[in-house]
Amino acid sequence: MTLLQVSQLTKKFGGFTALDGVNLTVNKGEIYGFIGPNGAGKSTTIRVLLGLLKSTSGTAKIFGLDAWEDAVEIHKKIAYVPGDVNLWPNLTGGEVIDLFLKMRGVTVDSARKEKLIKQFDFDPTKKCRTYSKGNRQKVALIAAFAADADLYILDEPTSGLDPLMERVFQSCVLEAKEAGSSVLLSSHILSEVERLCDRVAIIREGQIIESGSLAELRHLTRIQLSVETKRAIDDIASVKGVHDLEAKENAYTFQVDGESLGEVIRYVSDFGVKKLESAPPTLEDLFMRHYEGTQSEGGK
Amino acid sequence: MAKQSSYQTALLFRFFSKREALKITTWIVSIVVVTLMVALALSGLFQNDQERQAIAETMRNPAMSALVGQGYGLDNYTDGAMLAHQMLLMTAVVVAIMNILLVVGLTRADEEDGQLEMIRALPVGRLAQTNAALLVMVATNVVLTLITAISLASLGIESIDWHGSLLYGVVLGITGIVFGVFTLLAAQLSDNARGTKMLAFAVLGVSFMIRAIGDAGNELLSWFSPLGILLGTEVYVNNYWWPIAVSVILAIIIGFVALRLQQTRDIGAGLIRQKPGKKEASRFLQTPIGLSLRLQRTPLIAWLIGMFLIGASYGSVLGDLEGFFAENEMMVELIGAVEGVSMTEQFLSMLMVVMAIMGTIPALMSLLRIRGEEKKERTEHIIARPISRMKLLMTYLAIAIITSTVMLLTAVVGLAGAGLALLDVEVSFSTLLQAMLAYLPAVWIMLGLATVLFGFAPKFTSWIWFYLIYSFFVVYLGELLEMPDWLVNLTPYAHIPELPVESLNWSSLSLITIIALGLYAMGLFGYRRRDVEG
Numbered sequence: 001m002t003l004l005q006v007s008q009l010t011k012k013f014g015g016f017t018a019l020d021g022v023n024l025t026v027n028k029g030e031i032y033g034f035i036g037p038n039g040a041g042k043s044t045t046i047r048v049l050l051g052l053l054k055s056t057s058g059t060a061k062i063f064g065l066d067a068w069e070d071a072v073e074i075h076k077k078i079a080y081v082p083g084d085v086n087l088w089p090n091l092t093g094g095e096v097i098d099l100f101l102k103m104r105g106v107t108v109d110s111a112r113k114e115k116l117i118k119q120f121d122f123d124p125t126k127k128c129r130t131y132s133k134g135n136r137q138k139v140a141l142i143a144a145f146a147a148d149a150d151l152y153i154l155d156e157p158t159s160g161l162d163p164l165m166e167r168v169f170q171s172c173v174l175e176a177k178e179a180g181s182s183v184l185l186s187s188h189i190l191s192e193v194e195r196l197c198d199r200v201a202i203i204r205e206g207q208i209i210e211s212g213s214l215a216e217l218r219h220l221t222r223i224q225l226s227v228e229t230k231r232a233i234d235d236i237a238s239v240k241g242v243h244d245l246e247a248k249e250n251a252y253t254f255q256v257d258g259e260s261l262g263e264v265i266r267y268v269s270d271f272g273v274k275k276l277e278s279a280p281p282t283l284e285d286l287f288m289r290h291y292e293g294t295q296s297e298g299g300k
Numbered sequence: 301m302a303k304q305s306s307y308q309t310a311l312l313f314r315f316f317s318k319r320e321a322l323k324i325t326t327w328i329v330s331i332v333v334v335t336l337m338v339a340l341a342l343s344g345l346f347q348n349d350q351e352r353q354a355i356a357e358t359m360r361n362p363a364m365s366a367l368v369g370q371g372y373g374l375d376n377y378t379d380g381a382m383l384a385h386q387m388l389l390m391t392a393v394v395v396a397i398m399n400i401l402l403v404v405g406l407t408r409a410d411e412e413d414g415q416l417e418m419i420r421a422l423p424v425g426r427l428a429q430t431n432a433a434l435l436v437m438v439a440t441n442v443v444l445t446l447i448t449a450i451s452l453a454s455l456g457i458e459s460i461d462w463h464g465s466l467l468y469g470v471v472l473g474i475t476g477i478v479f480g481v482f483t484l485l486a487a488q489l490s491d492n493a494r495g496t497k498m499l500a501f502a503v504l505g506v507s508f509m510i511r512a513i514g515d516a517g518n519e520l521l522s523w524f525s526p527l528g529i530l531l532g533t534e535v536y537v538n539n540y541w542w543p544i545a546v547s548v549i550l551a552i553i554i555g556f557v558a559l560r561l562q563q564t565r566d567i568g569a570g571l572i573r574q575k576p577g578k579k580e581a582s583r584f585l586q587t588p589i590g591l592s593l594r595l596q597r598t599p600l601i602a603w604l605i606g607m608f609l610i611g612a613s614y615g616s617v618l619g620d621l622e623g624f625f626a627e628n629e630m631m632v633e634l635i636g637a638v639e640g641v642s643m644t645e646q647f648l649s650m651l652m653v654v655m656a657i658m659g660t661i662p663a664l665m666s667l668l669r670i671r672g673e674e675k676k677e678r679t680e681h682i683i684a685r686p687i688s689r690m691k692l693l694m695t696y697l698a699i700a701i702i703t704s705t706v707m708l709l710t711a712v713v714g715l716a717g718a719g720l721a722l723l724d725v726e727v728s729f730s731t732l733l734q735a736m737l738a739y740l741p742a743v744w745i746m747l748g749l750a751t752v753l754f755g756f757a758p759k760f761t762s763w764i765w766f767y768l769i770y771s772f773f774v775v776y777l778g779e780l781l782e783m784p785d786w787l788v789n790l791t792p793y794a795h796i797p798e799l800p801v802e803s804l805n806w807s808s809l810s811l812i813t814i815i816a817l818g819l820y821a822m823g824l825f826g827y828r829r830r831d832v833e834g
Contacts, residue, residue: 014573050421052567072304072423080421086414088319099315103308103422140418153421 001028003151003182004049009058011044011206018044020206021058026151026182031173033197034186035287041206042186043083046155049184050080062151076105079144083156085136087128093135094124097143106147113146119168133160145172152176152183158192170196190283200283202290209290217286222255224279225264230272239267250274255281305563307425312432316406320436327398328444331391331472332451338387341781343379343457352377359385366516366613373537378459380536384468388535392527393508395444395472396479399437400500403483406433409493417567430484430562434555437480445473464536467544471530474547478526479504481555488561491570498598512613526550588687588695595673596666600703603662607707610658611714614651618644618719648727649735649798655711656739656793657772660746663704664764667750670696671761674832683832693827697751697820704743712736727800735799741812745792746771748819755826758833767791 004026011019019041026032036042047053048060051071060067062074087096101108117124122138131139137160144152152173158166166189173183173196187193193200194214201211210217222243227233228251236252237245241260246253256264268276346352356377365371369389373381407430410416416429425431449469453462479500486499507525514522515531522528529550532543561571584590593600670693673679683689715736716729750764771791778788788794795812797805 013569047417047567051426052417052420054564054566070303071420072307072425075421075423078421080418082414082417082421084414085418087418088415090319100418100422103311103419103424105423 002026003028003063004184005059005061006045006049007059009045009048009060010056011041011048011053012056018206019048019055022203022206022208024201024208024211026184028182029177029180030198031177031183031185031196033193033200034184034203035188035190035193035200035283036203040203042203043155044206045203046153046184046186049153050075077150078153079104079147079149079151080153081137081140081144081155081157083137083159085133085140087131087136087139089129090127092125092127093122093131093139096128096139097124097146100140100143101146104143104147108147113142116142116146116172119172120165134162134165137161138165141169141172145176148179148181149176150181152181152185154183154185154187156186156188158187158189166192190287194283202287204290210286214283218280222257222281222285222289223261224253224281224285225256226251226253226275226277227268227273228252228275229268230274233268233271236268239264305425305427306431307423307428309425309428309431309435312419312424312428313435316432316436317439320402320406324402324436324440324443328440328447331394331398331444332447335387335391335448336451336455337781339379339383339452339455339457339460341777342382342386343455343460346379346382352379352382355382362516366512366616369511369531370515370519370522372534376537378536379457380459380461380464383460384464384535384537388468388471389527389531392472392475392530393504395441395476396504397501399441399476399480400483400497400504402440403433403437403480404487404493404497404500406436407484408487408490408496411487411568412491412493420567427559427563430559434480434484434559438477441473441476441480444476445469448472459536461536463539467533467539467541468535470544471533471535474544474551475527475530478530478547478551478554481551481558482526484558485554485561488558488565489571491568491572491574495570495572498602588682588692589699591682592669592695592699596669596699599665600662603665603707604710607655607659607662607711608714610655611711611716612718614655615715615717615719618647645727645800648732649801651715652735652739652799653775653793653796654772655715655736656708656743656796657768657775659704659707659711659739660743660768662707663700663743663747664750664768666703667696667700667747668754668761668764671754671758674758679832689827690824693751693754693824697747700747701744704747705737705740708736708740708743709733731800734804738799738804738809739793739796741809741816742792742796744816745812745819748816748823751823752819752826753823755823755828755830758830 002025004024006022006024009019009022009024010017022041022045024032024034024045034042034045044053048055049062049067051068051074054068063077065074067074087093091099097113098108101113120138120142122135122142128136128139137157141157144154154173158169161169170192173185176183183196185193185197197214199211199213200217201208203209230250232250233252236242236247236254239260241257241264243255243257265276346355356371356374359365359368359371359374359377368386371385373385410419410429419429420426446469449462449466452460452468453465482503483496483500486503487496490496490499507527511522511525511528511531514520514525514528522531526547529543529546533540565571582590585594670679679692682692712732712735716732720727720729720732746764746768749767750761753761753764771793774783774788774791775793777783792812795808797803797808
């Protein structure tokens with residue numbers, strides 16, 4: 001079942017096109033990763049989804065409702081955490097959490113709230129002006145996860161958290177998934193997206209350039225191989241499908257196109273393989289591959 | 301139209317009210333207390349009709365009209381007429397300022413800082429924040445109206461009756477509402493809090509100017525200013541209600557337009573687009589003094605213009621002063637008559653201290669910016685580089701000292717430019733200049749105290765404003781309210797020789813300057829050894 005559907009979404013700010021025909025679907029019970037460099041349009045997309053920005057053309061629907069027209073109805077069933085959390089300096093963190101929960105109109109399970117406060121190691125009695133970026137983010141995270149939501153929209157929610165807290169965050173997201181909720185997670189931390197997300201979309205200059213499950217994306221790309229042989233491999237660089245070769249004595253590391261893998265293995269095996277390691281491409285590899293290609297075209 | 305755009309307005313209203321309660325209460329209490337004190341002082345000062353009538357005659361001149369509004373009921377100048385004529389406009393301006401600050405704080409400021417984004421991602425209507433801010437603003441003005449009306453009427457002064465007092469309060473309240481909705485509109489046009497504030501203050505300033513020019517001569521013009529319209533109520537004399545009706549309609553129209561704009565625009569956007577800025581920093585900007593001057597360029601220019609206008613507007617009333625004072629007992633009391641000196645000269649020395657205090661405001665603001673920068677954790681970027689705290693604070697101090705000098709100079713040039721030709725007493729420009737600049741050491745003491753607060757108790761730096769308000773209060777109203785000398789002497793401004801009435805006293809001026817320097821040294825010492833507090 002589709003919870004969130006964006007089709008042909010375009011957003012212009014004056015003459016600048018921030019989003020150019022973005023398509024995106026998030027299904028019930030899935031964690032959807034949304035990645036891309038600064039200024040690619042992640043936050044703009046999310047702000048359109050929240051009804052904070054009005055789309056220039058195209059549609060953005062959540063729960064089948066229009067993101068701009070039915071913002072209030074939609075927001076009753078979602079929770080949002082921005083990357084940059086600003087709070088009222090003279091209220092305490094605890095007060096803000098309660099205020100946000102009250103505004104969501106949900107019944108607060110105070111045991112759950114207490115548990116989260118404890119898990120995040122958060123002191124809710126301090127005034128917001130004294131909190132660091134990470135602590136302000138905890139306020140938004142606790143307010144988001146202290147009550148059930150059908151959809152969590154998280155825009156770089158861990159940019160200020162330490163690795164320990166990031167783990168707490170990840171367990172919160174997985175719990176939400178187990179409870180049947182969906183999550184749209186925009187992030188720069190690719191390992192986090194890799195660990196959590198069922199599907200991923202990559203956005204660049206306002207356009208989605210790749211989307212699908214991680215397995216699908218990996219299929220499109222190369223595999224990292226490192227080989228050690230008894231004899232030097234003749235002329236491996238010229239074998240079809242081999243890229244980025246690094247050779248040191250009889251040890252080689254290179255990338256192989258998915259479809260040429262069989263051939264390359266056959267070729268290499270003639271030279272007396274001592275060690276063979278293969279690794280799936282990381283999301284980082286995927287990401288870099290998309291950007292390296294485009295930088296030479298698009299960069300000035 | 302989006303659905304449920306006002307959803308959760310009530311909740312936000314309660315939240316905002318709680319958040320602003322202390323600030324609003326302080327404003328309302330101050331406004332009402334000052335109004336009551338002046339009402340009592342006026343009725344105590346003039347015991348009979350003849351005395352009041354004498355004042356009324358002095359009000360029949362364009363300069364007075366420009367300052368306080370057109371005279372009305374001058375043929376029967378009762379306590380009530382006097383109060384409304386001399387205080388209503390000024391109080392209305394203060395109420396307008398309160399509302400501008402209140403509305404900016406509740407709307408564009410929260411939007412700029414990002415709190416609104418958090419709220420709007422919750423099930424809260426698109427207009428809920430604006431609605432709630434409007435409601436808080438209106439409620440504030442209603443409370444102000446009622447308290448003013450009830451407390452004025454219960455003073456039991458004959459001509460300050462229930463009907464007039466109610467209208468007096470309503471004029472203040474409606475002024476607040478009109479400028480509150482203007483601010484709301486400004487918040488749609490500009491995409492940041494500072495721009496919004498400046499736009500709203502510009503509307504207030506222009507309203508005041510149009511009314512001043514209109515009241516001084518061209519009466520038709522006054523009806524084009526919200527302030528002019530509201531003064532048309534002629535409180536305590538004719539008690540017209542129709543200007544209230546006109547203003548309410550105006551407020552509703554502007555409020556409606558603002559809400560419409562709010563409803564359809566993107567969050568964070570304003571109708572006035574930002575121009576792209578410079579790509580590289582100029583050489584000047586790359587120095588601490590250049591950076592600091594650049595950051596306060598706009599307010600400093602605005603204050604320069606303001607000081608010139610203040611000087612010029614005082615200058616323009618200098619003509620025919622002797623005749624004016626011969627009959628104006630209150631002004632004489634305000635100034636505190638000295639035998640053997642012309643009233644004009646005494647009035648001039650009074651003007652000097654008032655302008656000196658006004659000129660202190662931009663100088664203090666310029667100095668206190670260092671505290672603002674510290675609070676926003678931006679000084680860290682500078683002192684983390686090879687620039688010492690001493691140097692940073694000295695830079696700000698130097699700019700503030702120069703600011704104070706330039707501001708006073710500008711004011712006295714404005715005064716002389718507009719006033720010297722009109723004077724019927726022989727006063728030279730150099731006398732005026734000396735009289736004005738003699739107040740610089742007092743301003744420097746204020747800067748010194750601010751530096752000491754900043755150095756030792758940074759959280760309380762802004763308390764210097766209370767001291768400035770106190771100073772203004774005692775030098776302006778000290779004589780009128782017959783305050784004891786020691787209360788008056790608590791302010792540095794009281795220790796400056798009042799030229800041209802008194803003669804220049806170099807030794808006391810030097811002493812005050814030395815004390816100021818000592819305060820700077822103390823503040824620098826404190827700043828060097830304390831923690832930087834974000």
